[in-house]
Amino acid sequence: MDSLNTLWLSTGLANFELGQVVMMLVGCGLLYLAIARNFEPLLLLPMGFGAILTNIPVAGFSEAGGLLHYIYYAGVDTGIFPLIIFMGVGAMTDFGALIANPKTLLLGAAAQFGIFATLFGAIALNYVPGIEFTLKDASAIAIIGGADGPTAIFLASKLAPELLGAIAVAAYSYMALVPIIQPPIMKAFTTDEERKIEMKQLRPVTKIEKIIFPVGVLAMTIFFLPSATPLVGMFCLGNLMRESGVVDRLSSTAQNELINITTIFLGLGVGSKLSAEAFLNVETLGILALGAVAFSIGTASGVLMAKTMNKFSKEPINPLIGAAGVSAVPMAARVANKVGLQANPHNFLLMHAMGPNVAGVLGSAVAAGILLALVGG
Amino acid sequence: MDNMQQQFIEAGTLMLTGMVFVFAFLGVLIVFINTVLAKLAVKFPDAIAVPSSRPNKKSKSKSTANGDISPAVVAAISGAVKRYRTQHGHDK
Numbered sequence: 001m002d003s004l005n006t007l008w009l010s011t012g013l014a015n016f017e018l019g020q021v022v023m024m025l026v027g028c029g030l031l032y033l034a035i036a037r038n039f040e041p042l043l044l045l046p047m048g049f050g051a052i053l054t055n056i057p058v059a060g061f062s063e064a065g066g067l068l069h070y071i072y073y074a075g076v077d078t079g080i081f082p083l084i085i086f087m088g089v090g091a092m093t094d095f096g097a098l099i100a101n102p103k104t105l106l107l108g109a110a111a112q113f114g115i116f117a118t119l120f121g122a123i124a125l126n127y128v129p130g131i132e133f134t135l136k137d138a139s140a141i142a143i144i145g146g147a148d149g150p151t152a153i154f155l156a157s158k159l160a161p162e163l164l165g166a167i168a169v170a171a172y173s174y175m176a177l178v179p180i181i182q183p184p185i186m187k188a189f190t191t192d193e194e195r196k197i198e199m200k201q202l203r204p205v206t207k208i209e210k211i212i213f214p215v216g217v218l219a220m221t222i223f224f225l226p227s228a229t230p231l232v233g234m235f236c237l238g239n240l241m242r243e244s245g246v247v248d249r250l251s252s253t254a255q256n257e258l259i260n261i262t263t264i265f266l267g268l269g270v271g272s273k274l275s276a277e278a279f280l281n282v283e284t285l286g287i288l289a290l291g292a293v294a295f296s297i298g299t300a301s302g303v304l305m306a307k308t309m310n311k312f313s314k315e316p317i318n319p320l321i322g323a324a325g326v327s328a329v330p331m332a333a334r335v336a337n338k339v340g341l342q343a344n345p346h347n348f349l350l351m352h353a354m355g356p357n358v359a360g361v362l363g364s365a366v367a368a369g370i371l372l373a374l375v376g377g
Numbered sequence: 378m379d380n381m382q383q384q385f386i387e388a389g390t391l392m393l394t395g396m397v398f399v400f401a402f403l404g405v406l407i408v409f410i411n412t413v414l415a416k417l418a419v420k421f422p423d424a425i426a427v428p429s430s431r432p433n434k435k436s437k438s439k440s441t442a443n444g445d446i447s448p449a450v451v452a453a454i455s456g457a458v459k460r461y462r463t464q465h466g467h468d469k
Contacts, residue, residue, distance in 0.1 A: 099410055099414060102407040102411060106404070109396075109399045110400075112399050113396060117392065119391055120389070123385055123388050135387055206418045208423065209417060212417060213410070216414070359403065366398070370398050370399070371391075374391055
């Protein structure tokens with residue numbers, strides 16, 4: 001009888017707590033979004049599964065000695081996984097559209113206003129009982145507006161590790177929701193005539209420009225913002241491997257096998273932070289709300305900047321491409337192209353929108369570096 | 378309450394510094410692209426850029442000034458025709 005009792009006590013059924021069940025359901029919700037709705041499945045699937053594993057009673061996945069504990073501390077806490085992913089993203093990024101039309105860097109800069117404006121929102125939420133965000137927490141939440149998953153995870157792991165789970169869920173969910181969040185904002189801030197504007201064809205970009213570009217960006221970051229060099233440095237390394245043309249094997253590994261392997265572990269590591277005590281609170285609701293605000297402000301400021309540039313530029317600029325400045329590569333550029341096509345079926349904005357889109361990646365990495373330098377110290 | 382005010386001031390300062398810095402950084406990058414990269418592009422044009430910007434140049438190398446096909450191309454075609462005819466003859 002005693003052994004039967006011991007066996008019963010070692011079952012999951014005897015040890016379940018309500019919070020764990022709820023978090024397992026949250027994990028199942030993430031799996032549903034990934035599998036049925038195709039929302040950023042590459043990350044949400046391992047993340048959702050990680051959330052289920054970490055909440056299994058008795059198994060101790062996230063306690064010292066557990067698999068997820070080591071994955072988290074080896075790769076997420078140290079910042080290694082998001083940086084390896086950033087190298088892969090660099091190896092997948094073609095800066096041609098940006099080099100051909102460098103003005104679009106200003107759109108990538110303007111869209112970062114979403115990040116900095118959200119800082120206010122996060123601090124203002126301290127008026128709500130049960131929420132207490134420090135400036136570090138606020139900065140980690142605000143970076144969701146950068147619409148860049150690895151950057152958000154990297155900054156959150158440095159500034160507010162206890163909020164990492166909620167921040168990562170918000171960042172990736174909103175990135176998946178770009179096609180739903182952005183179009184109404186883009187249409188609200190532009191006229192039909194503006195959406196019809198056709199842009200001049202981009203000039204061809206030479207190989208030497210593409211090779212020197214990442215080196216130049218890295219040099220500038222070293223001089224002006226060393227705190228951003230982990231992100232920008234890995235990004236530039238990936239991009240140089242791609243553009244140099246001499247290490248195709250490395251470039252291919254960085255943008256395929258390596259980024260895929262790391263994504264599995266990053267997803268699991270972030271999922272391990274989805275425990276009941278860290279996720280089931282008012283702060284998570286606040287983070288989800290602020291993430292949406294950050295995205296919307298970023299989109300609007302990118303569009304408004306493009307409108308302003310169109311007024312003063314000799315060459316016409318379609319304000320829709322400003323929305324791509326939030327990064328979320330290449331989804332935001334595709335959205336700009338789609339909304340443009342709705343207004344004018346002969347207007348293909350995809351290549352033009354890729355400029356601000358990759359500028360947004362650089363912009364959010366720079367913004368993360370600024371937040372690290374000013375708040376992280 | 379004072380603490381909140383203090384935090385708002387800090388957030389405001391951070392926003393201002395952050396936006397100015399992001400614009401300055403990416404602004405310098407624009408200057409870099411427009412000067413250094415643009416000069417490099419002119420000095421070292423690559424094989425992909427040449428035909429797309431000056432399409433006539435490539436065809437010139439394969440034909441003579443008056444528009445005739447260059448002797449090298451004629452030789453290659455004649456060689457191929459000769460070989461085909463020989464093979465064709467053997468088959469019969």
